[in-house]
Amino acid sequence: MRLAIVILLAAFLAGCSHSARPPPDEASAAVVKRDCADPHWKKANLGLWYSICRTPLQW
Numbered sequence: 001m002r003l004a005i006v007i008l009l010a011a012f013l014a015g016c017s018h019s020a021r022p023p024p025d026e027a028s029a030a031v032v033k034r035d036c037a038d039p040h041w042k043k044a045n046l047g048l049w050y051s052i053c054r055t056p057l058q059w
Contacts, residue, residue, distance in 0.1 A: 035041045036053035
């Protein structure tokens with residue numbers, strides 16, 4: 001009986017997992033481009049700006 005309850009609980013929790021986000025579309029790419037150009041957004045979200053908007057160093 002306990003084994004059945006554990007299996008049901010595991011199945012329930014597995015069904016509640018979050019799915020992966022869908023790939024970005026053109027509209028979200030335009031939003032990212034707009035946000036990267038906004039200095040106020042950059043100041044408020046510096047860590048996110050650094051990982052998304054910053055151009056890599058050229059050697």
